[in-house]
Amino acid sequence: MKDNVISETDVTTDKIKIAARDVQVYYGDNHAIKDVSVDIQDKTVTAFIGPSGCGKSTFLRCINRMNDTIDICRVQGDILIDGEDIYDSKVDPVQLRAKVGMVFQKPNPFPKSIYDNVAYGPRIHGLARNKAELDDIVERALKRGAIWNEVKDRLHAPGTGLSGGQQQRLCIARAVATEPEVLLMDEPCSALDPIATAQVEELIDELRQSYAVVIVTHSMQQAARVSQKTAFFHLGHLVEYGETDKIFTAPEDPRTESYITGRIG
Amino acid sequence: MTDHTTPKNSLLRQDARTVKRNRAETRFKAYGIAAIAVGLLMLLILLTTIIGRGTGAFQQTFLTLDVQLLEAKLDKKGNRDLEDIKKVSTFGYAPLMAAALEKKVADTGIETGLKPKDMAAILSKDAAAQLRDFVLENTDLIGSSVEFRFLTNSRVDGYLKGRVTRESIANDKNISTAQLDLVDALIADGALEKRFNLAFITGADASDARPEAAGMGVSMLGSLFMMLVVLALALPIGVAASIYLEEFAPKNWITDIIEVNISNLAAVPSIVFGILGLAVFINYMHLPNSAPLVGGLVLTLMTLPTIIISTRASLKSVPPSIRDAALGVGASKMQSVFHHVLPLAAPGILTGTIIGLAQALGETAPLLLIGMVGFIASNPPDGIASGLLDPNSAMPAQIYEWAKRADPAFYERAWGGIIILLVFLVTMNAIAVMLRRRFERRW
Numbered sequence: 258m259k260d261n262v263i264s265e266t267d268v269t270t271d272k273i274k275i276a277a278r279d280v281q282v283y284y285g286d287n288h289a290i291k292d293v294s295v296d297i298q299d300k301t302v303t304a305f306i307g308p309s310g311c312g313k314s315t316f317l318r319c320i321n322r323m324n325d326t327i328d329i330c331r332v333q334g335d336i337l338i339d340g341e342d343i344y345d346s347k348v349d350p351v352q353l354r355a356k357v358g359m360v361f362q363k364p365n366p367f368p369k370s371i372y373d374n375v376a377y378g379p380r381i382h383g384l385a386r387n388k389a390e391l392d393d394i395v396e397r398a399l400k401r402g403a404i405w406n407e408v409k410d411r412l413h414a415p416g417t418g419l420s421g422g423q424q425q426r427l428c429i430a431r432a433v434a435t436e437p438e439v440l441l442m443d444e445p446c447s448a449l450d451p452i453a454t455a456q457v458e459e460l461i462d463e464l465r466q467s468y469a470v471v472i473v474t475h476s477m478q479q480a481a482r483v484s485q486k487t488a489f490f491h492l493g494h495l496v497e498y499g500e501t502d503k504i505f506t507a508p509e510d511p512r513t514e515s516y517i518t519g520r521i522g
Numbered sequence: 523m524t525d526h527t528t529p530k531n532s533l534l535r536q537d538a539r540t541v542k543r544n545r546a547e548t549r550f551k552a553y554g555i556a557a558i559a560v561g562l563l564m565l566l567i568l569l570t571t572i573i574g575r576g577t578g579a580f581q582q583t584f585l586t587l588d589v590q591l592l593e594a595k596l597d598k599k600g601n602r603d604l605e606d607i608k609k610v611s612t613f614g615y616a617p618l619m620a621a622a623l624e625k626k627v628a629d630t631g632i633e634t635g636l637k638p639k640d641m642a643a644i645l646s647k648d649a650a651a652q653l654r655d656f657v658l659e660n661t662d663l664i665g666s667s668v669e670f671r672f673l674t675n676s677r678v679d680g681y682l683k684g685r686v687t688r689e690s691i692a693n694d695k696n697i698s699t700a701q702l703d704l705v706d707a708l709i710a711d712g713a714l715e716k717r718f719n720l721a722f723i724t725g726a727d728a729s730d731a732r733p734e735a736a737g738m739g740v741s742m743l744g745s746l747f748m749m750l751v752v753l754a755l756a757l758p759i760g761v762a763a764s765i766y767l768e769e770f771a772p773k774n775w776i777t778d779i780i781e782v783n784i785s786n787l788a789a790v791p792s793i794v795f796g797i798l799g800l801a802v803f804i805n806y807m808h809l810p811n812s813a814p815l816v817g818g819l820v821l822t823l824m825t826l827p828t829i830i831i832s833t834r835a836s837l838k839s840v841p842p843s844i845r846d847a848a849l850g851v852g853a854s855k856m857q858s859v860f861h862h863v864l865p866l867a868a869p870g871i872l873t874g875t876i877i878g879l880a881q882a883l884g885e886t887a888p889l890l891l892i893g894m895v896g897f898i899a900s901n902p903p904d905g906i907a908s909g910l911l912d913p914n915s916a917m918p919a920q921i922y923e924w925a926k927r928a929d930p931a932f933y934e935r936a937w938g939g940i941i942i943l944l945v946f947l948v949t950m951n952a953i954a955v956m957l958r959r960r961f962e963r964r965w
Contacts, residue, residue, distance in 0.1 A: 323850070351854045355851070358850065360850075361846055361847065365847040377848075378853075381857055382852060431847075431851060434851075435852055
């Protein structure tokens with residue numbers, strides 16, 4: 258598995274970016290996440306793996322409070338980002354989401370121009386004082402999203418006209434345009450072909466220089482390729498969490514082993 | 523060569539089940555085609571009837587005469603003072619017309635035993651008023667001779683359109699055979715003919731004795747002012763309610779009840795809204811009777827559910843991924859709705875609004891109860907306030923009013939009015955369809 262890793266962990270910090278303690282999530286009567294406690298490091302790619310319905314996406318959506326939009330969803334326990342409880346009553350989820358960017362499963366560019374897609378976040382957060390600054394932010398974000406070269410000549414063409422892989426990279430550019438500190442990715446490659454997937458994976462590895470990246474994936478190969486830390490979820494429990502190498506080569510829990518060898522899932 | 527044994531179940535021969543199944547399918551297709559054919563036939567009958575009976579209303583019989591606008595009669599003081607000229611009533615104009623007709627008959631050498639008064643009876647009772655209006659606008663023409671096109675009596679008009687025959691007038695006091703002889707002679711001369719009648723589209727309703735002068739124009743303005751009220755109230759209220767219910771409101775039993783009641787409201791008979799309008803807007807709030815403002819308020823109540831239902835449907839059809847995307851970059855709920863969801867839902871909202879307006883435009887029953895049906899308006903409203911508050915009718919109410927009057931000449935106008943109403947409705951629906959096509963988005 259080790260030779261699959263794109264690059265060695267060269268930016269290691271021990272700084273904890275996100276700390277979750279005894280997180281419980283309920284959808285109505287359904288107890289979807291049970292007692293999850295996890296420390297997610299800064300400047301690291303952390304992969305959440307596990308079978309369908311295990312709660313990995315639900316947990317991811319807790320980190321930027323996207324679950325707030327679901328009426329029947331209740332979250333208990335603490336999730337701290339830089340030591341601050343994001344479920345504190347004083348926290349405005351809108352402000353939180355500017356700090357914790359998100360990329361979704363299906364590329365979902367706004368049906369607007371490429372430029373407006375990226376500029377939207379900076380505009381609503383007032384990050385640019387004038388057009389030139391905004392142009393700068395857009396260019397920087399598109400470069401970070403590794404899509405600048407492909408779209409620089411047609412910034413005012415509609416974002417929905419791009420190919421699937423380009424759309425997803427545009428969405429990543431859109432997410433980083435607001436200068437977040439954490440980037441959440443919910444199966445970002447599941448709708449992409451292998452070549453586009455490879456491009457996005459490469460991009461994720463680059464993003465690790467600047468952000469704490471948390472990625473939910475169905476593909477164990479992908480987790481092994483892009484992440485330094487892996488968390489295995491099963492039936493709402495966090496079964497095992499540790500160095501990616503270790504999870505894939507010497508898992509401690511028999512359930513993890515069954516999953517990565519393909520016996521469950 | 524390989525030797526094929528004959529298969530037990532040959533594919534080349536249909537078995538009994540397949541034959542039966544195929545027959546059932548063929549039969550079903552035939553039913554479907556028959557159903558569509560019946561529908562199309564009905565539509566065809568409807569359209570041919572309406573067009574066949576209604577187009578007559580757009581044509582009217584006119585008699586062209588040279589009238590001497592005698593200064594001695596119209597402006598005795600000779601100072602062209604409008605106030606003085608206005609003092610001359612239509613009775614002052616009638617002799618001028620009679621003289622003009624008499625001269626025409628004498629000039630063309632028509633032999634008729636009719637007295638001048640009976641000759642003039644082939645002209646409309648409205649003709650003198652027409653001439654007076656013309657003179658008041660062109661006072662400089664007093665003293666000269668002008669060629670003027672007079673409306674004729676509705677019986678004469680009916681004679682030219684085949685509605686009135688020499689047999690059918692046996693017991694009719696309004697017209698005699700001798701007058702028809704005169705009409706025939708004038709037709710032969712070319713002075714009396716059917717022409718396109720713009721006044722039917724732009725004019726006001728006329729009393730029972732003057733069907734030839736009645737027009738839709740004023741009631742069209744009544745409808746227009748009602749639609750303005752509906753648009754100004756129903757669109758913002760409906761859209762605000764829908765956005766709140768669809769995007770912000772928690773899903774609980776209260777919102778469920780609201781939802782059910784909005785759907786129920788859409789099914790409430792329109793006459794119920796009419797009596798509600800009578801009780802609340804007129805009796806309680808003392809808004810004026812027969813006013814387009816009240817009509818518009820009542821129709822707003824009726825149109826609201828339609829707009830709310832279609833707006834909610836188009837908000838629902840915006841994919842949730844767009845909302846996620848907006849929230850994901852840190853937009854607030856309201857920003858995500860107003861920056862992304864609403865613009866995407868706008869074509870659907872507009873379509874629903876136009877269809878709701880078209881529905882309201884054709885609504886008659888509630889207008890019965892707030893006094894907008896009947897012989898109401900005689901003059902076009904003067905300005906917006908007068909348009910909203912002065913008594914007026916509306917297109918469908920005007921049609922109903924004409925259809926229930928005794929004179930068959932009004933009946934023809936009712937059909938003509940239906941054509942105008944249908945033109946409006948078809949245009950509005952076409953705009954709705956065009957908007958939907960134009961802005962339809964594929965995700």
